[in-house]
Amino acid sequence: xxxxxxxxxxxxxxxxxxxxxxxxxxxxxxxxxxxxxxxxxxxxxxxxxxxxxxxxxxxxxxxxxxxxxxxxxxxxxxxxxxxxxxxxxxxxxxxxxxxxxxxxxxxxxxxxxx
Amino acid sequence: xxxxxxxxxxxxxxxxxxxxxxxxxxxxxxxxxxxxxxxxxxxxxxxxxxxxxxxxxxxxxxxxxxxxxxxxxxxxxxxxxxxxxxxxxxxxxxxxxxxxxxxxxxxxxxxxx
Numbered sequence: 001x002x003x004x005x006x007x008x009x010x011x012x013x014x015x016x017x018x019x020x021x022x023x024x025x026x027x028x029x030x031x032x033x034x035x036x037x038x039x040x041x042x043x044x045x046x047x048x049x050x051x052x053x054x055x056x057x058x059x060x061x062x063x064x065x066x067x068x069x070x071x072x073x074x075x076x077x078x079x080x081x082x083x084x085x086x087x088x089x090x091x092x093x094x095x096x097x098x099x100x101x102x103x104x105x106x107x108x109x110x111x112x113x114x
Numbered sequence: 115x116x117x118x119x120x121x122x123x124x125x126x127x128x129x130x131x132x133x134x135x136x137x138x139x140x141x142x143x144x145x146x147x148x149x150x151x152x153x154x155x156x157x158x159x160x161x162x163x164x165x166x167x168x169x170x171x172x173x174x175x176x177x178x179x180x181x182x183x184x185x186x187x188x189x190x191x192x193x194x195x196x197x198x199x200x201x202x203x204x205x206x207x208x209x210x211x212x213x214x215x216x217x218x219x220x221x222x223x224x225x226x227x
Contacts, residue, residue: 004157031212042203042217043158056213090157097212100146100165105157 006091006106014114015081021109023074023091029104031097032074034066035090037108043090049074050097081113116141118218120204126224127194135189135221137178137204145208147171147180147187152201152220161189161202194225 004025013019023032030051035043048056049068057066063085065077074091088108094101121136139145146165150158162171167182176191187204204218 033213040220040222042220045213045215048213092157094212099207099210099212099214100163101212102160102163103150103158103212103215105159107156 004091004093004104004106006089006109008109009107010110010112012112012114013078013081015083017081018077018079020078021076021089021091021111023076023106024072025093025104026072027093027095027104028071029093029095030071031094031101032068033092033094033103034074034076035092035105037088037090039087047076048097055097078111081111083113086111086113116145116206116208116214116216118204118206118216120202120218120221122221124222124224126226129196129225129227130193131225133189133191133194133198133223135202135204135223137187137189137218139185139187139204139206141185141206141208141216143208145206147178148205148207148215149176149178149187149189150203150205150217152203154200158203194223196225196227199223199225 032049034046037043047066067075090108091106092103117140148163149161151161152158162173164171164180170179201220203220
């Protein structure tokens with residue numbers, strides 16, 4: 001199994017809603033990442049979990065809350081989002097958080113905030 | 115700081131044409147260089163990489179050579195197919211960990227039959 005699976009594929013939410021994005025991998029990877037990608041732009045790193053501990057938070061607003069319940073799962077909890085948060089949210093993983101390790105990306109969750 | 119500059123797209127080619135997508139970089143130290151590809155509706159996939167000067171990365175008919183003297187990592191393919199239509203991202207990593215990856219803005223390639 002060489003996949004990173006993200007659910008849901010699409011999500012529409014209002015500014016007062018609470019929702020969660022889910023990411024799963026069964027490759028034994030110990031580093032997992034959340035990226036945000038706006039249309040026609042490169043991905044921007046949001047969070048990194050290394051060995052199930054949050055190691056990087058790239059100054060992301062607190063309305064985004066990551067969680068890593070175990071080494072295979074990564075969640076992103078969303079609350080009180082703004083329309084400008086509409087984007088493709090990509091999860092990725094790598095065997096280790098080392099420099100040259102290959103990143104495996106999921107297909108993403110396309111989020112629309114109304 | 116680190117930066118990657120890719121040729122502006124979109125690039126439109128006919129099937130079997132030769133492809134070049136230019137990529138130049140600015141970085142401290144000795145970065146590793148990557149090309150990632152994003153097909154419509156999907157996440158990114160690593161296409162190829164090179165970790166030191168003069169290394170050539172290759173995969174699926176694509177090639178790129180790490181040129182330290184010109185700080186470049188141009189992507190080439192001799193004969194493109196319709197299925198190569200995608201967005202291509204050049205990236206570098208000069209840090210000690212994977213979260214120091216810096217992406218270029220991406221180049222949209224469309225191949226027509």
